[in-house]
Amino acid sequence: MINASLKQLSQALAAKQISSVELTQLFLDRINRFNPTLNAFVTVDADKSLAAARAADARIAAGTAGLLTGIPIAQKDIFCAEGWLTTCGSKMLSNFVSPYDATVIRKMEAEAGLVSLGKTNMDEFAMGSSNETSFFGPVRNPWDQARVPGGSSGGSAAAVAARLAPAATGTDTGGSIRQPAALCNLTGLKPTYGVVSRYGMIAFASSLDQAGPMAASAEDCALLLNSMAGYDERDSTSLERPVEDYSRDLDKPLSGLRIGLPKEFFGEGCDAEVMAAVRAAIAEYEKLGATTVEVSLPNSHLSVPAYYVIAPAEASSNLSRFDGVRYGFRAEDYGNLDDMYMKSRAQGFGAEVKRRILIGTYVLSHGYYDAYYLQAQRIRRLIANDFVEAFKHCDVIMGPTSPSTAFKLGEKAADPVQMYLSDIYTIAVNLAGLPGMSVPCGLAAGLPVGLQLVGNYFAEARLLNVAHRFQQVTDWHLRRPAGLE
Amino acid sequence: MNQWEVVIGIETHAQLATVSKIFSGAATAFGAEPNSQACAVDLALPGVLPVLNKKAVECAIRFGLAIGAEVAQKSVFARKNYFYPDLPKGYQISQMDLPVVVGGAITLQVGQGDKAYEKVVRLTRAHLEEDAGKSLHEDFHGKSGIDLNRAGTPLLEIVSEPDMRSSDEAVAYAKALHALVRWIGICDGNMQEGSFRCDANVSVRPKGQAEFGTRREIKNLNSFRFLKEAIDFEVQWQINEIEEGRKIQQATVLFDPESGETRMMRSKEDAHDYRYFPDPDLLPLIISGDWIERVRGELPELPVQKRERFVSDLGLSTYDATTLTASQEISDYFEAVVSVAGKASAKPCANWVMVDLAARLNKDGLEILSSPVSAPQLGGLIQRIADNTISNNIAKKVFESLWNGEGATADEIIEKQGLKQITDSGAIESLVDEVLAANPGNVAEFKAGKEKAFNALVGQVMKAAKGKANPQQVNDLLRQKLAG
Numbered sequence: 001m002i003n004a005s006l007k008q009l010s011q012a013l014a015a016k017q018i019s020s021v022e023l024t025q026l027f028l029d030r031i032n033r034f035n036p037t038l039n040a041f042v043t044v045d046a047d048k049s050l051a052a053a054r055a056a057d058a059r060i061a062a063g064t065a066g067l068l069t070g071i072p073i074a075q076k077d078i079f080c081a082e083g084w085l086t087t088c089g090s091k092m093l094s095n096f097v098s099p100y101d102a103t104v105i106r107k108m109e110a111e112a113g114l115v116s117l118g119k120t121n122m123d124e125f126a127m128g129s130s131n132e133t134s135f136f137g138p139v140r141n142p143w144d145q146a147r148v149p150g151g152s153s154g155g156s157a158a159a160v161a162a163r164l165a166p167a168a169t170g171t172d173t174g175g176s177i178r179q180p181a182a183l184c185n186l187t188g189l190k191p192t193y194g195v196v197s198r199y200g201m202i203a204f205a206s207s208l209d210q211a212g213p214m215a216a217s218a219e220d221c222a223l224l225l226n227s228m229a230g231y232d233e234r235d236s237t238s239l240e241r242p243v244e245d246y247s248r249d250l251d252k253p254l255s256g257l258r259i260g261l262p263k264e265f266f267g268e269g270c271d272a273e274v275m276a277a278v279r280a281a282i283a284e285y286e287k288l289g290a291t292t293v294e295v296s297l298p299n300s301h302l303s304v305p306a307y308y309v310i311a312p313a314e315a316s317s318n319l320s321r322f323d324g325v326r327y328g329f330r331a332e333d334y335g336n337l338d339d340m341y342m343k344s345r346a347q348g349f350g351a352e353v354k355r356r357i358l359i360g361t362y363v364l365s366h367g368y369y370d371a372y373y374l375q376a377q378r379i380r381r382l383i384a385n386d387f388v389e390a391f392k393h394c395d396v397i398m399g400p401t402s403p404s405t406a407f408k409l410g411e412k413a414a415d416p417v418q419m420y421l422s423d424i425y426t427i428a429v430n431l432a433g434l435p436g437m438s439v440p441c442g443l444a445a446g447l448p449v450g451l452q453l454v455g456n457y458f459a460e461a462r463l464l465n466v467a468h469r470f471q472q473v474t475d476w477h478l479r480r481p482a483g484l485e
Numbered sequence: 486m487n488q489w490e491v492v493i494g495i496e497t498h499a500q501l502a503t504v505s506k507i508f509s510g511a512a513t514a515f516g517a518e519p520n521s522q523a524c525a526v527d528l529a530l531p532g533v534l535p536v537l538n539k540k541a542v543e544c545a546i547r548f549g550l551a552i553g554a555e556v557a558q559k560s561v562f563a564r565k566n567y568f569y570p571d572l573p574k575g576y577q578i579s580q581m582d583l584p585v586v587v588g589g590a591i592t593l594q595v596g597q598g599d600k601a602y603e604k605v606v607r608l609t610r611a612h613l614e615e616d617a618g619k620s621l622h623e624d625f626h627g628k629s630g631i632d633l634n635r636a637g638t639p640l641l642e643i644v645s646e647p648d649m650r651s652s653d654e655a656v657a658y659a660k661a662l663h664a665l666v667r668w669i670g671i672c673d674g675n676m677q678e679g680s681f682r683c684d685a686n687v688s689v690r691p692k693g694q695a696e697f698g699t700r701r702e703i704k705n706l707n708s709f710r711f712l713k714e715a716i717d718f719e720v721q722w723q724i725n726e727i728e729e730g731r732k733i734q735q736a737t738v739l740f741d742p743e744s745g746e747t748r749m750m751r752s753k754e755d756a757h758d759y760r761y762f763p764d765p766d767l768l769p770l771i772i773s774g775d776w777i778e779r780v781r782g783e784l785p786e787l788p789v790q791k792r793e794r795f796v797s798d799l800g801l802s803t804y805d806a807t808t809l810t811a812s813q814e815i816s817d818y819f820e821a822v823v824s825v826a827g828k829a830s831a832k833p834c835a836n837w838v839m840v841d842l843a844a845r846l847n848k849d850g851l852e853i854l855s856s857p858v859s860a861p862q863l864g865g866l867i868q869r870i871a872d873n874t875i876s877n878n879i880a881k882k883v884f885e886s887l888w889n890g891e892g893a894t895a896d897e898i899i900e901k902q903g904l905k906q907i908t909d910s911g912a913i914e915s916l917v918d919e920v921l922a923a924n925p926g927n928v929a930e931f932k933a934g935k936e937k938a939f940n941a942l943v944g945q946v947m948k949a950a951k952g953k954a955n956p957q958q959v960n961d962l963l964r965q966k967l968a969g
Contacts (some may be wrong), residue, residue: 080530100530199532207765314765320576321575364761
């Protein structure tokens with residue numbers, strides 16, 4: 001059961017081979033055993049999870065269960081969940097119990113009947129690529145506990161990789177689903193911007209943030225996305241589109257698939273072993289009937305600089321609400337109002353968050369706005385246009401998800417630019433608002449390598465199909481880290 | 486003072502009369518328990534998002550149409566960033582570069598009677614934004630309380646061009662704008678509750694100088710009287726400063742109604758950098774031509790249209806028509822009077838409403854909506870003047886009786902009090918004969934060419950008739966008899 005797919009779990013629950021309570025307890029036991037070393041979860045509440053599992057069992061017994069009812073799942077601690085501590089990895093919200101459910105939580109729990117096992121660790125306010133900026137300490141990569149799991153959805157990635165949960169939610173602003181998925185050997189999907197509601201998902205950079213599934217396979221991701229996606233009138237940027245079954249095309253043959261290989265993703269700056277694994281995966285696709293074509297994303301070298309203007313600009317404003325006035329952390333001793341603000345925010349935010357608030361405040365300031373913010377927005381449009389052009393020649397774009405495998409804890413913590421460059425292949429996808437995936441495609445020195453797939457707008461079903469067919473003929477996604485039985 | 490010209494521009498915050506807030510579903514009603522009308526969105530809980538209230542947009546469209554402005558096909562919400570405890574998100578959602586309403590103008594009447602003149606004030610723009618909450622500094626033992634009921638209430642910020650040249654013009658503009666927003670139903674206009682508040686940008690310059698002087702902005706004036714007092718004080722202060730050789734520094738000032746003075750709140754140097762940028766949580770606001778036309782179809786007849794109709798259809802002067810369209814209540818009342826008295830009596834109706842009724846209301850400190858004399862009552866009264874049942878003088882008595890509730894209609898009072906005009910020429914003739922016989926002195930004076938004596942004789946006849954004799958008939962008969 002620990003390694004079962006969501007479909008297998010669903011069948012087992014439907015066949016009453018196991019109850020949701022038993023299944024939930026199974027994973028709670030694993031969390032108890034392994035979380036003290038991995039630090040993947042910030043909050044676990046067995047009573048709450050088991051109560052939800054009992055409700056799921058009742059739905060199964062009553063014959064009103066959906067496909068995912070009763071299956072346990074880990075939730076990134078960026079989603080507000082009623083009655084749950086919701087910290088976003090920050091001291092600022094270390095005492096915040098949400099009085100309401102994010103739309104994603106409501107859909108997954110109330111509608112689909114999934115059972116939340118707990119809230120997973122993450123980089124503070126999703127700002128980071130290693131999960132080292134969390135107020136609750138770093139998460140360890142189950143493949144090598146001296147290494148990072150990636151970030152910001154590092155807790156979710158480690159939890160699923162170590163099988164402390166069958167699957168998890170993540171969010172992706174510049175690669176925060178795909179990069180940890182790559183580093184922990186998971187399949188992760190960042191949908192087209194607007195496909196999943198952002199209501200109740202604590203905002204980092206509103207125009208880039210998008211939630212998605214992190215799981216062991218493309219098939220699991222498709223089923224989870226079905227439970228997450230959909231128009232939400234509470235999110236003005238969510239898209240009013242017909243409901244889709246994202247698993248509908250999983251088994252479609254790939255013959256005739258045109259794979260675009262951006263030359264900019266196959267140049268310098270990527271570890272040779274990573275590149276070798278990616279090329280081997282592409283060769284595998286060719287065996288499946290796909291053809292490759294070189295494409296170009298000529299402005300992709302501008303994506304990291306543009307991102308580090310736009311995302312901090314939005315973040316500096318989004319994080320203004322954490323002021324110590326109404327909820328969250330407030331400093332103990334302060335003089336006047338300004339002093340209360342300054343001390344609460346100085347003590348409540350970590351270094352990386354402060355760095356980005358400062359950058360964002362700077363680029364929006366009078367006299368700098370045009371040179372930074374507007375210029376970055378122009379670059380953003382150029383980058384989106386590059387993809388439009390590329391998709392005239394191909395159906396899916398492939399390349400490495402991350403330029404390296406999991407790096408050591410502390411290795412890049414002192415050098416923010418090095419850290420930012422670990423998202424060099426993923427960021428452009430967020431700037432363009434496109435769907436992207438990371439799929440396990442090999443091991444380099446025993447560490448997972450991710451293949452990134454980028455699709456055109458709303459091509460989630462196609463991406464999942466492309467990933468699924470690969471997973472039918474390879475077993476990289478079935479590899480598990482050792483020592484966690 | 487004579488060599489100085491005053492330049493005033495006004496920014497007005499009109500609270501829009503929507504049931505719910507501009508970006509959340511919470512209620513907007515005034516006066517509820519603190520924080521009882523603040524939902525998760527208004528409290529700026531982590532993760533919440535704004536959703537635009539279409540009704541607020543419709544209010545903006547209404548306003549744009551009413552002032553002949555361009556309703557922008559695309560406008561953009563922007564964040565205005567600053568920290569304050571009553572601003573829960575740490576930013577206010579407003580509109581900056583692309584407002585929803587651009588241009589337009591309001592025609593107003595300044596002054597009264599002979600000195601009245603018409604003035605056109607151009608508008609720069611009007612944009613949608615959310616209100617902040619309230620900080621309460623009393624009763625918290627050294628701490629401040631925050632009430633977020635008002636946070637997120639929709640506002641239309643209406644910005645005029647610096648077209649006004651006196652505090653009277655500023656007040657006339659504010660009153661015209663106040664009447665208009667109520668007329669088109671987008672704001673209740675309650676100034677005590679802060680539903681309509683003005684900021685005045687004031688500067689002075691030597692007469693004849695083309696460029697403007699340095700302005701100071703007087704914030705948050707919530708009555709027409711304060712608006713006038715604050716501007717008058719500020720103008721005099723600025724003139725004194727300049728005449729004493731000092732320069733005016735751009736600043737934001739507050740008006741203290743107690744002392745009647747303005748005092749500095751912050752200088753330009755202290756001005757915030759609000760770091761405006763487009764709100765990524767809200768898509769650009771797109772207003773289709775169809776939407777605008779639908780709203781246009783729902784608009785009531787506007788003051789400007791009504792004014793034109795009063796002139797062309799009822800034959801009123803422009804002055805009368807403007808005065809009678811100063812507010813919807815006045816024009817509604819007037820039209821109800823005319824509908825009873827008849828279009829032919831439109832001019833007397835206008836006089837009665839503008840002069841007699843206005844004076845009487847003023848005396849008792851009443852608004853036209855609470856007038857003890859209803860429009861149908863006044864119309865009935867004017868009918869009786871028109872058909873010669875009573876004279877104008879008697880009508881004033883009847884009006885007073887109606888005011889005091891001595892009868893339900895003019896007819897009832899005329900009947901009860903026997904005020905019906907005597908038009909029977911036989912009856913008048915006998916009164917005339919009696920008066921002529923009793924006043925030989927006046928008769929002699931008249932015949933000697935003293936016209937004044939004639940008036941005395943008319944007065945005697947009217948007195949004998951207790952004022953009820955038809956004055957024209959009295960005149961005619963007296964002339965006849967004296968000539969004979």
